[in-house]
Structure formats: structure tokens, C-alpha cells
Amino acid sequence: MNQAIPFHQPTVVGTEIDCLKDFLSGTSGHLGKKAEKQLQGLTAASQVLLTTSCTHALEMCALLLDIQPGDEVIMPSFTFVSAANAFVLRGAKIVFVDIEPDTMNIDPACVQAAISGRTKAVLIMHYGGMACDMAALKAVTAQAEIALIEDAAHCIDAYYENQHLGTFGDLGTLSFHYTKNVQCSEGGALLINNERYLERALMLRDKGTNRQAFLDGQVDRYSWVDVGSSYTLGEINAAMLSTQLEQVQRITSRRQVLWSRYFEVLPTATPPECLPILGAKVRANAHLFPWHCREVAERKALQRHLRQQNIQAYFHYVPLHSSPAGQKFGVFHGEDRHTTKRSGALLRLPLFTDMTTDQVDTVVRCISYFYAKR
Numbered sequence: 507m508n509q510a511i512p513f514h515q516p517t518v519v520g521t522e523i524d525c526l527k528d529f530l531s532g533t534s535g536h537l538g539k540k541a542e543k544q545l546q547g548l549t550a551a552s553q554v555l556l557t558t559s560c561t562h563a564l565e566m567c568a569l570l571l572d573i574q575p576g577d578e579v580i581m582p583s584f585t586f587v588s589a590a591n592a593f594v595l596r597g598a599k600i601v602f603v604d605i606e607p608d609t610m611n612i613d614p615a616c617v618q619a620a621i622s623g624r625t626k627a628v629l630i631m632h633y634g635g636m637a638c639d640m641a642a643l644k645a646v647t648a649q650a651e652i653a654l655i656e657d658a659a660h661c662i663d664a665y666y667e668n669q670h671l672g673t674f675g676d677l678g679t680l681s682f683h684y685t686k687n688v689q690c691s692e693g694g695a696l697l698i699n700n701e702r703y704l705e706r707a708l709m710l711r712d713k714g715t716n717r718q719a720f721l722d723g724q725v726d727r728y729s730w731v732d733v734g735s736s737y738t739l740g741e742i743n744a745a746m747l748s749t750q751l752e753q754v755q756r757i758t759s760r761r762q763v764l765w766s767r768y769f770e771v772l773p774t775a776t777p778p779e780c781l782p783i784l785g786a787k788v789r790a791n792a793h794l795f796p797w798h799c800r801e802v803a804e805r806k807a808l809q810r811h812l813r814q815q816n817i818q819a820y821f822h823y824v825p826l827h828s829s830p831a832g833q834k835f836g837v838f839h840g841e842d843r844h845t846t847k848r849s850g851a852l853l854r855l856p857l858f859t860d861m862t863t864d865q866v867d868t869v870v871r872c873i874s875y876f877y878a879k880r
Contacts, residue, residue, distance in 0.1 A: 513818035525745035560681035560694035564592035600836030614642035637666035761792035
């Protein structure tokens with residue numbers, strides 16, 4: 507039996523405890539602002555607001571767009587449940603559309619076909635830090651004059667045409683959940699690329715008050731002026747996030763080495779069509795390595811084989827349109843040509859920042875043995 511290889515281990519850079527000590531000693535209190543500036547410098551977004559989670563950042567998007575009952579929001583069915591919930595909570599009808607089979611990202615042609623007079627926004631997800639076709643999606647949403655939101659939960663330090671993901675749409679969101687490349691246990695960020703939303707976003711994040719205007723000296727006291735909630739990331743989480751952001755390029759570089767190792771070694775004894783495909787304009791951040799089995803039965807057999815060798819590997823999202831809530835709150839527009847088939851056959855291989863190339867090679871040997879025996 508091989509030594510156990512976990513699917514994931516949270517990124518730790520080694521200086522998190524120092525920031526925690528600073529916080530407990532009372533010498534910090536500014537780390538949220540510091541992390542926001544770091545993110546703004548990295549992403550070049552017009553404004554960055556830290557939130558308690560990417561889920562809450564998505565809920566803020568729904569509030570900022572003033573989603574009302576009966577409005578339609580187009581999104582891929584192959585995505586995380588938070589994307590749909592954020593808009594269902596405001597009464598929206600979710601219109602699910604198909605994905606492109608190579609990238610697992612939303613198909614721009616399907617988006618265009620699904621737009622109706624009730625469409626209020628398009629919410630896309632960059633799967634695994636690998637960019638959607640942003641040129642096509644921007645053209646579709648601009649022509650229809652509807653908002654574009656990017657769920658960039660996987661995308662810290664990931665780019666399309668050298669522009670950071672999450673900065674193409676009117677709004678974007680990031681995640682710093684412990685499963686992400688850069689993490690603070692639980693956290694997120696709202697990227698505001700259309701400045702018309704900034705003033706209200708500050709109010710929504712701070713319980714619906716104009717407290718920021720008070721702190722800026724614009725009013726002599728603050729009061730309740732809008733709906734809102736407590737969406738601001740706590741200082742302890744911000745401290746951890748800030749220290750990891752200082753090393754984000756090193757983290758990305760290390761993960762890209764591991765990703766490339768998989769990509770270069772796997773084809774020697776396995777089906778090349780199972781490899782992920784990166785477009786020429788895409789600079790991914792190696793958030794995950796998807797292995798595209800040719801059918802569901804193959805994925806289950808490979809997953810079982812790896813488990814027997816103490817290697818953890820998992821499939822990913824169950825398409826939302828096939829779930830009970832998805833059928834209640836949404837509808838799939840057009841034909842499900844790829845979503846169900848491709849998602850059911852997808853297996854994510856182990857990939858984490860402190861993984862070794864020897865561990866990657868062990869996974870590759872096990873996969874190669876599996877296909878040699880078929």
C-alpha cells in the first residue's frame with residue numbers, strides 16, 4: 507500500500523501565528539484594510555471589499571442589482587449552490603444553461619439563447635481558476651444591456667489576457683475558504699468594477715448604515731439608511747489572509763509546478779483526451795487538476811482504485827438543475843448536452859500547495875496502472 511495522499515491540505519505559509527499574536531496584543535486593527543489594499547493591487551479592481559465569505563459577496567451582488575421576484579438570472583448548472591441561493595433569496599428565477607465540454611465553463615452561445623425580457627443578470631463561474639470566454643460573454647451581456655457577475659471563487663491570481671479574473675464583470679467575487687489556494691479558514695471578497703455600486707455596497711456590508719460616511723467625516727452621526735447585514739470580514743481572518751497574500755505569487759508558482767507535472771507525465775500511459783484544456787488567453791492558478799474520464803462508470807472505477815491505494819480523489823458539483831431545489835427555483839434552458847455527462851465523469855486529483863512531486867508521480871503511476879489493466 508502507498509503512503510496516504512490526501513486530496514487537500516490547507517495552505518499555510520508559516521507566519522499566520524505572528525499576525526494572530528499582533529491582533530491579540532492590540533497592535534493590529536487595520537488588517538482588513540491592509541488585505542483589501544493588497545487585493546486591489548493584485549487584481550486591479552476599482553474597489554475591493556472583504557466579506558465573511560464568497561457566499562455573502564454573492565448575496566451582496568443580488569442586493570446591489572436590486573433583484574426582484576420574477577427576475578431571471580442566467581448561470582451554469584455546473585456550479586456551487588451559493589451562486590443560485592444568493593438570487594433565489596431575492597425571489598429570482600434561475601435559468602440554467604449548458605457548459606462547454608472542454609473547460610466546464612458556461613457556453614456563451616447558450617447564454618445568448620437564454621436571454622429574455624426578464625433577464626436581469628448573467629452569473630458566470632471560472633471553473634478551477636480557468637477562465638471563461640470573457641470576450642464572448644462581455645459582448646453578449648453588453649449587447650443585451652444586462653449585468654455580468656463573475657463567481658471567481660477559485661481564481662485568486664488567475665487571469666484572462668493578463669487581466670485578473672473577477673474584474674471583467676460589473677461585480678466579481680472571491681473565496682478564501684480553507685479549500686482555496688489562499689485561505690483564512692472562511693472569507694471572501696466583493697470586487698466592484700462598476701463604481702455606481704460602491705456607495706451602496708459599503709452600506710449593505712455594514713448592516714445597512716452609512717457608518718463609512720460617518721468615519722469619512724461626511725455626516726456627523728450614522729444611522730440606518732438601507733437593508734444590509736454584517737458582511738465584514740473579522741480582523742482575525744483578515745490577519746491570516748493578509749499574511750498569505752504576501753506570498754500569493756509563491757503559492758501560485760508552486761501549485762503550477764505540480765499542475766504541470768500532472769499534465770506532462772499523465773499522457774504517457776493514459777488517454778490524452780482525459781486531460782484538461784487551457785485556452786491560449788488563459789493563465790490559470792492551478793487551483794485544481796480535473797481528470798475527465800470518458801464515462802461515469804470509468805470515473806467510479808478509477809476513484810475506487812485510487813482509494814484502494816490510499817489516494818483521495820473526488821468528483822465535483824452535482825448539476826443544480828437536477829437537484830430538488832434546482833427544479834423548484836429554476837429551469838434548464840435548451841439541451842443538456844454536456845453538463846450532466848461531463849460533470850458525472852469528472853474526477854479531481856490531489857493538489858495542494860505543500861504537495862511534493864513524488865506524491866504527484868505516485869498518483870500518476872496508480873492512474874497509469876489502472877488504464878493499463880483496462
